[in-house]
Amino acid sequence: MNESSSTPGTGASSTPSPADAGMVIIGGGLTAATAAETLRKEGFTGPVTIVADEAEIPYQRPPLSKGFLAGKEDEDALLPLSAKWYxxxxxxxxxxxxxxxxxxxAHTVGLSNxxxxxxxxxxxxxxxxxxxIPFPGVDLKGVHTFRTKADSLAMKELFTGGGKNVVMIGSGWxxxxxxxxxxxxxNKVALMGLEDVPLSVAIGNELGxxxxxRHKExxxxxxxxASAAEIQGTDGTVTSVLTTTGVTLPADIVIVAVGVVPNIALAKDAGLTINNGVEVTASLQTSATDVFAAGDVANAMHPATGAYARSEHWANAIASGKVAAKSMLGQTAVLDDIPYFYTDQFDLGMEYSGFGALAKDAEIVVRGSLEKREFVAFWVLEGRVVAGMNVNIWDVQEAIKALIxxxxTVDTTKLADPETPLEDI
Ligand SMILES: Cc1cc2nc3c(=O)[nH]c(=O)nc-3n(C[C@H](O)[C@H](O)[C@H](O)COP(=O)(O)OP(=O)(O)OC[C@H]3O[C@@H](n4cnc5c(N)ncnc54)[C@H](O)[C@@H]3O)c2cc1C
Structure with a gap:
């Protein structure tokens, strides 16, 4: 396939030979690492190549905004697999x-080299x-987006020592x-977003x-x-943000965190079906033979809901990386996990499982105390639990997933009663 080398950063041959072609994985994130690991675990001995545009071995992103950014976790916390593993x-x-x-x-991938x-x-x-989003002033020095290890390292340097005015545009996770x-x-943080309450798109006003x-405290x-009407600066460097509601917020650092878009350019140019990402079956097969997609870029048919869903979460990167690898090997594999994600903010630890699209029309039932910030919230639609979120209460995810x-049909009075075991509802 190529002049194979396990040394990161080495090039590929210019004369591909279909005869000994193996598995190629495009992307250098958690999905790619998991797929490569699964291919080997499942006994595939042929060539496996990962093409990763970042100058890093595959890493996972959740610590970038939490422990790694805070200086509590080192680079090892980012690596699903060590360099030695490859x-x-x-x-x-x-x-x-x-x-x-x-x-x-032609079954070929062209590379930037x-x-x-x-x-x-x-x-x-x-x-x-x-x-x-082309906010006026978005190109000023001091305005950032946040996705990569390099972004996290740059922000760590700016945040450490404190005393900066940080303006966050975006009230999502x-x-x-x-x-x-x-x-x-x-640091002193001011945060704006389009909702009345942060996170309300995902979990509603009451839970948001x-x-x-906790943040206000x-x-x-x-x-x-509010949104940003203008990011203002002096001599090319940001100094403040004027909101659409007429508030001027002083700013040394502005972070634009207004969601992500799937990296579909390659798939689109190749003529694959695009539908809010790369459309795939539950086995993660795209519309093209021998081409699969997984992770944040893939919009997969979920067998439980009969609807396409594109997940932008860590657990999906792992689950879909495994399923994709098995499908590539010709095994019968289906991505039917209940979507899961987590967040950590100050002393709030949270896990969520369920189908967000169904939760939008559901009744919220709370077991525990919102005031004490120790509770499980359930989204109940037509008598059935479609999602559940535990905050500062642990070891309940398996029971929540089992309920979903x-x-x-559940009795919501029992559901709200902490004395009734979830298994008995
Ligand atoms: C700061 C941050 C915090 C997060 N925290 C959480 C959390 O707490 N909980 C949670 O559940 N999820 C969290 N997530 C989401 C989670 O990290 C993502 O769902 C996950 O990274 C998806 O993995 P992926 O491998 O599919 O994609 P990515 O991680 O985006 O990796 C894709 C890689 O492919 C590369 N690439 C793209 N195009 C090409 C190309 N043409 N050639 C070669 N390489 C290419 C990209 O540069 C990138 O390196 C967080 C994300 C971020 C950014």
Whole structure:
């Protein structure tokens, strides 16, 4: 397939040979690492090549806005697999090299170093990138997005020591996590977003307020609902943000965290079906033969709901990386996990399982205390639990997932009663 080397950063041959083509994985995130590991665990001994455009071996992102940013976790916490693993398992890592073209008919991938690879099966694990909104002043020095290890390292340097005015544009999970970490490091954070209550798109006003109140206690200023009318600066460097509600917020650092968009360019140019990401079956097969997609970029048919869902979460990167690898090997594999994610903000630890799309129309039932910030919230639709979230209460995820997957009708009075075991509902 290529002049295989397990040393990160080495190039690929310019003369692909379809005869010995192996598995090619495009992308250098958690999905890619998990897929490579699964291919080897499942006994595949042929060539495996990961094409990763960042100059890093594959890493996971959740610590970037939490422990790694706060200086509590080191680089090892970012690595699902060590550099040694790739060498020992004969997986070729092409770091700092982008896949620039995919030809599903010829079974080839063109690379940014003007070489190409041939493949037997290819996995698109290209993830997602921060959404860019052309706010006036967005190009000023001091305005950032946040996705990569490099972004986290740059922000760690700016936040450490404290005393900075940080303006966050975006009131979703990433914005709230970075706001918490920046505040803990002694900075003054002002946060704006389009909702009345942060996180309300994901979990509703009542539960979003629990997180907002914790942030307020720590000194985070919310300007809601509001967007940025103009990012203002002097001599090319940011000094303040004028909100659409007429508030001027002083700013040394502005972070734009307004969601992500899936990296679909390669798939689109290759003629694959695009539908809020790369559309795939429950086995993660794209519309092209021998081409699979997984992780943040893939919009997969979920067998439980009969609807497409694109998950932008850590657990999905792992689960879908495994399923994709098995599908590439011709095994019968289906991505039918109940979606799961987690967040940590100040002393609030949270886990969520369920189908967010169904939860939008559901009744929320709380067991525990919102005031004490120790509770489990359930989303109940037509008598059935479709999602559940535990905050500062642990070891209940399996029971929550069992309730969701059972599809059984529940008694909401019992559901709200902490004395009734979840298994008995
Ligand atoms: C700061 C932060 C915190 C997060 N915290 C949480 C959390 O607490 N809980 C949770 O559940 N989820 C969290 N997430 C989400 C989670 O990290 C993602 O769902 C996960 O990273 C998806 O993995 P992926 O491998 O599919 O995509 P990515 O991690 O985006 O990796 C894709 C990689 O492919 C590369 N690539 C793209 N195109 C090409 C190409 N053409 N050629 C080569 N390489 C290419 C990209 O540069 C990138 O390196 C967080 C995300 C961020 C950014």
């Amino acid at each position: 060498q020992e398992n004969n997986v070729t890592l092409l770091t700092g090299i982008a896949a620039t073209a995919l030809d599903p008919r 003007d070489t190409s690879l041939s493949y037997a099966k290819v996995l698109l694990a290209t993830g997602a990138a921060p959404r860019h 990433i914005g709230m996590e970075i706001a918490a970490t920046a505040t803990e490091l002694g 307020t629990v997180f907002a109140n 720590a000194g985070v200023q919310f300007v809601l609902p 997957s059972s599809g059984r």
